[in-house]
Amino acid sequence: MSRSFVVVGAGLTGAATAWRLAQRGESVTLLERATPANPQGSSHGSARIFRYAYPAAFYTNLVVAARSQWHCLTEAAGVELIRRTGSLDFGSLRDPVALAAILESAGVSHQLLAAQEAAARWPGINFDGPVLWHPDAGVLDASAAVHAMTSLAVEAGATVVTDWPVERIFRDNDGFVLSAANGDSLAADHVVLAAGGWLPTLLDELPSLRALMPPLRIRQEQAYHFPYRDHGVDWPTFIHKRDDIMTYSLPGGRDAGFRGQKLAEYNGGSGIASSAFNDGVVDPRNRKRVISYVERFLPGLDPTPYAETTCVFTMTPDEDFVIDTVDGITVASPCSGHGAKFAPLLGSLIADTATGAAPAPDRFRFRSRGVS
Known part of the structure; x- marks a missing residue:
């Protein structure tokens, strides 16, 4: 029945x-x-990061399994849903070497680069240590x-x-x-x-x-779009984790005109009781903090955001x-x-x-x- x-x-x-x-x-x-x-x-x-690099092999293997299902969905819907841009991981809290070992075991194409090598390839970004590059990452149109x-x-x-x-x-x-x-x-x-x-x-x-x-914690996060100084340069997605700030970034999607880089501070928002309390108002203190980060680390971007938004994160303590x-x-x-x-x-x-x-x-x- x-x-x-x-x-x-x-x-x-x-x-x-x-x-x-x-x-x-x-x-x-x-x-x-x-x-x-x-x-x-x-x-x-229209812009979420699709990436393979995780500090836990469990999730990297899950991404590998998910990618084939995205292919099936794309074929069934007749709509391209993932733009391939590649992705970078760097920063003292990101451990590119350990991430590379996990990608190696999962059979995911990748490359470890010194900061100077990465800077030569992506001059719009200031790198503060070794960098992991995996080219099959991209941007997902949610x-x-x-x-x-x-x-x-x-x-x-x-x-x-x-x-x-x-x-x-x-x-x-x-x-x-x-x-x-x-x-x-x-x-x-x-x-x-x-x-x-x-x-x-x-x-x-x-x-x-x-x-x-x-225990679930609901957070109202905020993201910003910063204009490219050189529109002829292709930007990757990236995750940058330091003691003083953790950020993630990706080329903006159609709802931001494809003309800038989307950037957010990870866990930079405030707690709310539920999605009902997502008021859409960006915290000016967070905006100032993210702009300061752009000025320090992203010379390829104009540090004045041309668009901004809020979104809801539902967080578990272990992020599982x-x-x-x-x-x-x-x-x-x-x-x-x-x-x-x-x-x-x-x-x-x-x-x-x-x-x-x-x-x-x-x-x-x-x-x-x-x-x-």
């Missing part, structure tokens, strides 16, 4: 999960409180990916419902009822919570499930994802600011655990965090 699945949240994770469930012939409804990839969530915009997977989910039989904020989830006989503030309700045999920064609010209604979760199923509810929080690059693969992993086909990797499960 067919089961009904409701997926809450139409960001990258929810869209991928709905698509993968619908592909398997399941009855799927994708609920979104506003519209897919809306600015209050974590999946809006919003386009959400819409592509949502469309494919609908083609496979899923229903997408927008402007439907879930206020409460409660058990009813052998299934669940989801209710909205306006009194609307929807029944489901199984619920997948892929609500990103809205997850803490939903878990308030599910105390037994919340007790299993690692959370994917697990308990009593008919699957929690899917591929979070901590680095989940976008895995989206189509995560959709498959989440569909597996929601249907009972296979558990999620142990690293993502509640029991790996000392609970069961």
Whole structure:
């Protein structure tokens, strides 16, 4: 007998999960409180880093597996979703040599460079030590990916419902009822919570499930776009981690006119209770700090930002994802600011655990965090 699945949240994770469930012939409804990839969530915009370099081989191998699924998604949607730019890793806290060893073991093309060699190739960047280069990294169009997977989910039989904020989830006989503030309700045999920064609010209604979760911290981060001084130079993505500041950067996407470099300080924002409190206001102290960083390390950029935005990070203490199923509810929080690059693969992993086909990797499960 067919089961009904409701997926809450139409960001990258929810869209991928709905698509993968619908592909398997399941009855799927994708609920979104506003519209897919809306600015209050974590999946809006056209520029996210797609990279292979991780200090944990587990995640590098997961990126390798995800890349083939991005190829499948691109072919199915007929839309190019990843621009190849290459990526750099440097700084005293980044350890390019250790990262190179992990890429070597995963069979990912890479090169270690001295600071002087890197400066000759990328004169717009001031390097402060050895540099790791891996050329197959790039820029992912997050919003386009959400819409592509949502469309494919609908083609496979899923229903997408927008402007439907879930206020409460409660058990009813052998299934669940989801209710909205306006009194609307929807029944489901199984619920997948892929609500990103809205997850803490939903878990308030599910105390037994919340007790299993690692503590989540929601952060309102900010990102800036700085104009290129020389528009004829190709810029890579990069991650630069020092004792005094940690940054990530990538060529800006279509929503910033492709005319500058997107840059943000990692964990440079403030804590908020949930995505509901993302007010879109950039912290002027953070803006000043990031501009100072550009003046010190990025001579190839004009240090006056021409665009800026806020986004929501849902952080776990160890920055690992959370994917697990308990009593008919699957929690899917591929979070901590680095989940976008895995989206189509995560959709498959989440569909597996929601249907009972296979558990999620142990690293993502509640029991790996000392609970069961």
